[in-house]
Amino acid sequence: MTDFTFNTTPSIRQSFGGAARLGEVLENLPFAQESRDALFVTDPGIVKLGLCAPALNSLRDRGFNVTVFDAVEPDPKATTVLAAVEIAKANNVACVVGFGGGSSMDVAKVIALLAASDQPIEAAYGVNQATGTRLPLVLVPTTAGTGSEVTAVSILTTGTEEKKGIVSPIILPDIALLDAELTLGLPPHITAATGVDAMVHAIEAYTSKSPNNNPISKALALQALDLLGANIRTAVRDGSNITARENMLLGSMLAGQAFANSPVAAVHALAYPIGSLFHVPHGLSNALVLAQVMRFNAPACATAYAELAPLVFPDIATNRSPEEICDDFIEQLIQLNVDLGLEKGLRQVGISESDLDRLASNAMNQTRLLVNNPREVTLQDARQIYEVSL
DSSP: OOOOOOOOOOOEEEEETTGGGGGHHHHSSSGGGOOOEEEEEHHHHHHTTTTTTTHHHHHHHHTTTTEEEEOOOOOOOOOHHHHHHHHHHHTTEEEEEEESSHHHHHHHHHHHHHOOOOOHHHHHOEEEESSSSSOEEEEESSSSSOGGOOEEEEEOOOOTOOOEEEEGGGGGGGEEEEEEETTTTTOOOHHHHHHHHHHHHHHHHHHHHOOTTHHHHHHHHHHHHHHHHHHHHHHOOOOHHHHHHHHHHHHHHHHHHHHHHHHHOOHHHHHHHHHHHOOOOHHHHHHHHHHHHHHHHHHHHHHHHHHHHHHHTTTSSSSSSSHHHHHHHHEEEEEEEHTTTTSSGGGTOOOOGGGHHHHHHHHTTTHHHTTTTOOOHHHHHHHHHHTTOO
């Protein structure tokens, strides 16, 4: 067995309704004995829906002085993070709570880092470039998709329309609080897109060419796909089904642990430009290119894809060659997107053939991800994948 490293959030707590008891969680952290000034990071949609009100009430009832930063946007900008860092410093906050989807949690991670460090954000981009320490950090996901609550990754949009990542164990939170009650009101389309996002995390983690692909990540990816495949249709069709919602949130977290240590690859590399250039939600961006990236990769990892297929689709016939199972798996994933009500191709999100060169060029900048792909991707390959995904 080759050497590997596995890092994850040290404390993971699943508690239905737990967000309404967030104050009890924070008051037991060491910092709370000296200061109860907290920064609460979220987005305007979460505030409008009232999802964060019980958590904020709980914090204030326990004596926390809470500053709310609710300006996080989809595909969050580095400038947004820097504005929040100034607010954190001005209010002398002693901890950070990230409450929301992947964008809010990613922003919270970097705020916690930069508010306790003099390192410029530009110096933190890349793998293991972050230095120093961070403020105590608690993350509470409101969607079942990104797994950001257990990843050492934060993805930000820079001024060049390019997404860059800060990747370091330093930004793993102290606590991830999984409260499926927060996901009960998610619309079907968001449930579907974020759920497929989590499935992509597991598929790419399992097949990653990263030298740190490891048995723990593989086992987590398998368990994640088992949960996600069995529950995504129910969660989309019946959003009030508590069991399905809890299983989706757990599956998302497990997939997050998997890809945090066995990194994702070309699906994400090609999805990022779709999000940054056309403002398509990240989960949907992944869903739109997943099948065609898998077709491209199949010559290099058909056996691995065949191993995953029955976890997502238990009725798939496995008494065939890996290549045949793989082909069937891809076709059924395409049909799953249709069944879940997701857009069928890039044209449906406003992308035309004239945009493909720009997308492909941008995707090739994602070298941190492309290096993990089972098959090398050239500029022409990327353009061809986009073309067949139209």
